[in-house]
Amino acid sequence: MKTIKITSVALLFVAALFSMPLMAQDQSTPTLTDPEIASVAVTANQIDVDYGKIALEKSQNEELKKFAQTMIDDHNSIIDQAVALATKLGVTPKDNAVSKSLMDGADKTKMNLESKEGEDFDKAYIDNEVSYHTAVISTIKDVLIPQTQNAELKDLLQSVMPLLEHHLEMAKTAQSNL
Amino acid sequence: MKTGNVWKVLSLSVIAFLLLSNLSFVESQKLLASTPLSSFATINPCVWKNTKHTVIIKGMAFDPAELHVHKGDTIVWINKDIVPHNITVFPGDEWTSGTMDLGSSWEKSISKTFDYYCSIHPTMKGKIIVDP
Numbered sequence: 001m002k003t004i005k006i007t008s009v010a011l012l013f014v015a016a017l018f019s020m021p022l023m024a025q026d027q028s029t030p031t032l033t034d035p036e037i038a039s040v041a042v043t044a045n046q047i048d049v050d051y052g053k054i055a056l057e058k059s060q061n062e063e064l065k066k067f068a069q070t071m072i073d074d075h076n077s078i079i080d081q082a083v084a085l086a087t088k089l090g091v092t093p094k095d096n097a098v099s100k101s102l103m104d105g106a107d108k109t110k111m112n113l114e115s116k117e118g119e120d121f122d123k124a125y126i127d128n129e130v131s132y133h134t135a136v137i138s139t140i141k142d143v144l145i146p147q148t149q150n151a152e153l154k155d156l157l158q159s160v161m162p163l164l165e166h167h168l169e170m171a172k173t174a175q176s177n178l
Numbered sequence: 179m180k181t182g183n184v185w186k187v188l189s190l191s192v193i194a195f196l197l198l199s200n201l202s203f204v205e206s207q208k209l210l211a212s213t214p215l216s217s218f219a220t221i222n223p224c225v226w227k228n229t230k231h232t233v234i235i236k237g238m239a240f241d242p243a244e245l246h247v248h249k250g251d252t253i254v255w256i257n258k259d260i261v262p263h264n265i266t267v268f269p270g271d272e273w274t275s276g277t278m279d280l281g282s283s284w285e286k287s288i289s290k291t292f293d294y295y296c297s298i299h300p301t302m303k304g305k306i307i308v309d310p
Contacts, residue, residue, distance in 0.1 A: 165238075
């Protein structure tokens with residue numbers, strides 16, 4: 001019974017993540033401006049930094065902790081560059097429906113991760129890394145890049161894609177090793 | 179022309195040729211002595227010089243991923259990517275560049291063929307091949 005409940009929650013969460021880019025493409029979704037896109041980029045990276053910090057605190061698995069540290073370092077590096085570019089362009093990142101949706105989803109995921117221990121936590125963390133990176137890749141590729149007006153911001157988003165694809169492969173490898 | 183005159187002309191021509199040849203030889207020696215060694219090396223194919231190669235790290239990849247070099251050549255890796263990387267020999271991790279921050283470079287003199295990867299991002303792989 002407990003397994004069914006957990007699986008249902010996990011499926012709902014994954015479904016919500018996968019539906020995010022589709023929602024953003026919907027005609028009812030407002031078009032994102034460059035300041036809003038900058039906000040989504042910073043928020044999406046900060047969320048994975050936060051997940052990584054929870055993993056460093058809770059996991060006893062050295063491979064998983066190494067992966068989490070890489071996520072923290074890489075996503076912090078992207079945040080630094082996004083903030084530096086926004087400052088250079090005189091753009092102030094602006095909250096919007098997509099960034100708020102990301103934050104709401106992240107709050108629920110953090111609560112779920114905090115409630116787990118040991119191998120259950122490790123599995124929940126890495127499963128989430130796979131689904132989260134999959135969703136973020138879709139969002140950047142299908143929603144953010146096509147709408148970005150500034151060439152430098154678009155270049156930064158495009159240069160992030162190989163990194164996210166690589167993170168996804170690393171997460172899938174770690175997932176299969178658990 | 180009389181036979182005697184022919185001999186006179188021939189003799190004078192030989193003397194003139196010898197004088198000019200001698201002058202050219204002396205001048206060429208002076209020229210050679212004043213030529214810098216580095217210039218001599220670049221125009222003399224018999225003097226072998228080590229080459230410096232560059233590998234660019236960008237888009238989560240090494241470019242070129244496979245590089246042919248000669249023993250004694252130097253390779254410079256430049257991190258033009260958006261996150262830190264490293265150069266670590268594979269397998270065994272016997273040596274590593276350490277973390278290469280954004281925009282930084284690291285170089286190594288090459289003595290043998292080896293595979294390498296970025297231990298931070300393990301699917302990033304490269305190979306250096308020392309040709310005979």
